[in-house]
Amino acid sequence: MNLKAIAITLGIGAALAANAAEPIRIGLSGPFTGGSSPMGVSMRDGVKLAAAEINAKGGVLGRPIQLIERDDEAKNERGIQITQELINKEKVVAAMGFINSGVSLAAQRFYQEAKIPVINNVATASAITRQFVPPEHGDNYVFRTSANDTLQSAMIVEEAIVRRKFTKVAILADSTNYGQLGREDLEKALEKKGIKPVAEEKFNIKDVDMTPQLLKAKQAGAQVILTYGIGPELAQIANGMEKLGWKVPMIGSWTLSMANFIDNAGKNSEGALMPQTFIQEGNTPRRKSFIEAYQKAYKVDRIPSPVSAAQGYDSMYLLAAAIKQAGTTDGPKVREALENLKEKLDGVVKTYDRPYSHDDHEAIKLGDAVMGTVKTGHVVHAL
C-alpha cells in the first residue's frame, strides 16, 4: 500500500467519523431583547441547559445537538425573516421557540410547509396549535409545551368567579394579537359562568397613563381586574391603581409573573394572581436540581421568567426523545414520534406520559398548571 492509498483511506475514515458526529442542527428563536426579553432569554437559557446536559451524555443518535439561536425582537416581520433563514440557510431539522403569539402565528407556517416539527414553548394563543389542523392541512407540525390561553382563561375565571366569588369583572387587554386573542378567550370563559364583564378596555404598548381604562372599570363597579398584556404595561396598570387610590385584585394571564412587571410595579405587584406551569420552588427533586443548575449556569438568583425556562428545558428533552425514537432527523418521522412518544419523560413542569397524539398537540392539560401569586417580589404558590 502506497502513501496515497493510506492518505485516501484516512481521509474517508475521517469523513465517516465526521459524519457520525455531525451535529443535529435545531433552530431556537425568541425575543432576546425588548419588553418580552425576560421570557425569551429564560426560555433560551432553559433550552441551552437541557441541550448541554444531553450533549454531556453523548447527544442524540450519537450526534451532539447544535442550537442555532436567532432574536426575533418580538416583531412579526423579523420572525418571518429568521424562520426562513433557519430553514433555508441554516438547514435546521427541528425548531423550538416563539414567545409572542403574533410572531408565532405569522412565522410558523414556514415550518409547517417545510415539514419541520416546531415546538412553541412559551407562546400561548389558543389558535397556534389549531392553525394547521388535519386533514385540510395534511399533518400538523406545530406542537406546544405551554399552557394555552383557553386553559389559562378558564383558570383565571375559575379563580375570580368560583374561588373568590367576584361577580363584577373588568378586562384590560393590550392591543396586540396576544392581548386581543386572550380577551376573546376570557370572554368565552366568563360566558360559561354566565358573567358578562362590566368593562372591557384596551391599551397600547408603551402607554404611560392608564387612567381612563381604570376609571371606566372603577365606575362600572369592577371588583377585580382581569389582564392580558405584558410586563411593562401591566406595571402601569398596577401603578395606575395606586395613582387613583383604588385597589382591586389583579388576576391575569401568566405574564403577571414576568420580572419586568414585578420590578416596575414594586409593591403594587403584591398579590397579583396568575396561572403558572412552573414556580421557582424546588418542591420535587427534579425541579430542585433544575433550579440549582440554572442558577449555577447563569449566575442568577431569581430566574427572570421561571415558566419560560422550565417549558424551554422540557421542550428540548421532548424533542430529543422524539428524535431518538424516530432514529432519524427526518421531519415527518420526528413528528410521528412526538405524536406517539413511548418514553415516559420526567420533566420539570410535569411527567410527560404520551404528551401528544395525532390530533392533540398540547402537552399541558388542565390540572398541570397551578395559580401563582406575587409575594415580596417573588412568585410563589397561591393559597
Next chain:
Amino acid sequence: MDIFLQLAVSGIALGMIYAVIAFGYQLTFATSGTLNFGQGEALMLGALVGLSLAGNVLGGPYLNYWLMIPIVMVFGALQGMVVEWIGVRPGIKTRSEFGWIMSTIALAIIFKNTAENIWGKDDLPFPSPLPEAPFQILGANVQPMQVAVVVGALLMMLAVELFNRKSIYGKAVVATSNDRDAAGLVGINTGRVISFSYALSSMTAACAGVLVAPLTLTGPTMGSALGLKAFAVAIIGGLTSGLGAIIGGLILGVAETFTGFYVSTGYKEVPGLLLLLLVLTLKPAGLFGKTAIKKV
C-alpha cells in the same frame, strides 16, 4: 364630577409632559428654523443619566434626586450642543433646506442604540423622590409627582421666557429669532445663539426626562413615542409660541384621557390627531403661531 376632575387631572399631567418636550422643539425652531427630531431621545438620555446617578442601575445611587437634576441639565446642554455641532451647523452653513432633518433623526437613532448598549433594552423603574401615595383635590386623586411635573414644566418654561425677555443674552436670542440676518448685521453672533438654543432645548428635555421618569418607565424606547406626540403638540400650538406649547399639550393630554373614558380606550389617540390635521388645514402656523409670509 369626580370622574370628570380625575380625567382632567390625569390629562393635564400627561399634557404637561408633552408640552415641555414641545417647548424644546420651539426653542431651536425660533432661532434657527430647524428642529431637533431627537427631542424624545434627549429626554430619554436625561432620564437614564439621572437614573444612573440617583438609582442603582450602574452601581449607584451616587446622589439624591434633587442634587442630580443640575448635573443632568448640564449633560443635556452638552448633548444639545453636540447635536447642533454635528447635525445642524453644517446644514445651516450650506443653506441646505432639509439636511438637518435627516441628520437629527440619524443622531436620535445613534443615541437610542448607544443607550441600549449601556443600559439594556428593558424598561427600568425610576425611584420616586416624593411619596407615591396620592392626595385628594376636590375628590380627584393626585400624585405628588404629577404636581411636580406640572410645576417643574411651568417653572422651566417661565425661566426660559424670563431669560429671553430680561437679559441681554436673551435679547440676542429674541433678535435672532426675529430676523437672523439682521441680527447678524448688528453684531450678534447668531451661530453662537443657535448653539445656545440647542443646548437650552436639550437641557429642558433632559430635565423633563428626570421629572416624568418616575411616572412613566425609564428605558431607551421611552422617548420615541413621547417625542412624536410632542411634535404633534408643537404643530397644534404653533412652532413659534411658548404659550402654544402649553395649550397644545393640555389639549392633546386632556383629549386623550377624555376620549379614552367617554368614547373608547381604543380610540383615545384619534381626536388629538384629527385636531392636528384640522390645524394644518385651517391654520398651518398653529393655534398661537405667527403666520409667516414667505417671500420669494
